[in-house]
Amino acid sequence: MNALPPLPALRSFEAVARLGSVSQAAEWLCVTHSAVSQQIRVLEQLLGVTLLQREGRGVSLTEAGRQYALQVRIALGGLQEATRLVRSRPREDELVIATLPSFGQHWLLPRLPDFQRHFPHYRITLRANLEVQDLQNGLVDVAIRMGRGGWEGVQQQHLFDDVLLAVASPDFNDGQWPNTPQQIVASPVIGSLESWLPWCQAHGVAEPEQYPLWINDTNLVLAAVQQGLGVALLRLSVIWPLLQQGALVALSPHGVPHPSAHWLLWPLRESASRKQQDFTSWLRCQVQDWLALSGQGESLQG
Numbered sequence: 350m351n352a353l354p355p356l357p358a359l360r361s362f363e364a365v366a367r368l369g370s371v372s373q374a375a376e377w378l379c380v381t382h383s384a385v386s387q388q389i390r391v392l393e394q395l396l397g398v399t400l401l402q403r404e405g406r407g408v409s410l411t412e413a414g415r416q417y418a419l420q421v422r423i424a425l426g427g428l429q430e431a432t433r434l435v436r437s438r439p440r441e442d443e444l445v446i447a448t449l450p451s452f453g454q455h456w457l458l459p460r461l462p463d464f465q466r467h468f469p470h471y472r473i474t475l476r477a478n479l480e481v482q483d484l485q486n487g488l489v490d491v492a493i494r495m496g497r498g499g500w501e502g503v504q505q506q507h508l509f510d511d512v513l514l515a516v517a518s519p520d521f522n523d524g525q526w527p528n529t530p531q532q533i534v535a536s537p538v539i540g541s542l543e544s545w546l547p548w549c550q551a552h553g554v555a556e557p558e559q560y561p562l563w564i565n566d567t568n569l570v571l572a573a574v575q576q577g578l579g580v581a582l583l584r585l586s587v588i589w590p591l592l593q594q595g596a597l598v599a600l601s602p603h604g605v606p607h608p609s610a611h612w613l614l615w616p617l618r619e620s621a622s623r624k625q626q627d628f629t630s631w632l633r634c635q636v637q638d639w640l641a642l643s644g645q646g647e648s649l650q651g
Contacts, residue, residue: 361388366418447492450477451567495609508611512585512604537579
């Protein structure tokens, strides 16, 4: 196998090709002008081709230099990305959990102190994002997602199904809450990513004709409801504590199944790491307690 050119020579050449000046490349690399020139000579001698044309105090790329510069730039970019990924991987004592913002805030975060009491040797990093790619790249240890399963390149386990309830603030409409499906859909309804169609079909009413306010984030929908701006459909897993505290009221005792379930995902490997096993076991217990507490009939599968 032919020896690769020295990395300093490649970096010097890429900088000169990009900046069009040996002096500017030297300044960018924090080295001397002569050091950059020497690296370019080493590279040209190794390759046996001329990469740069000297034109007075300036330089220009030869055709071979132009083509080579493009490939070197791509290769150096790949090395930078590989280095970033390696540095970003969780350490053995760090548990990185990715979750939906609303689920993380209202369901997972209140329960994490219990995990820390049982496993105090782990440092926890909680990331609120929707990307599965971070799992595939090994940047996240576990993730909790909503969907129907079937993600590629990751292992997955069904956690629980959720329920959508029509809710309002206790102060909504001066405490005169709508108490029939017809009155609910005739109220100021906050539109969101949660479709009202299944709820309306289950209750035998037509969908609301318009939404005075439409929001694409669950936490903002919840804030709007709490401010008395209207009624909305929200997941039971998000609002359960608020219902128990009386901070929200369910306008109908009957919810509808959410079309997406909660899933636990982890990287595709032959076996899970110790920290993944610890978190999975703890989470299964938390889910079982939650299902019993909330009176839902669904349990863990698999």
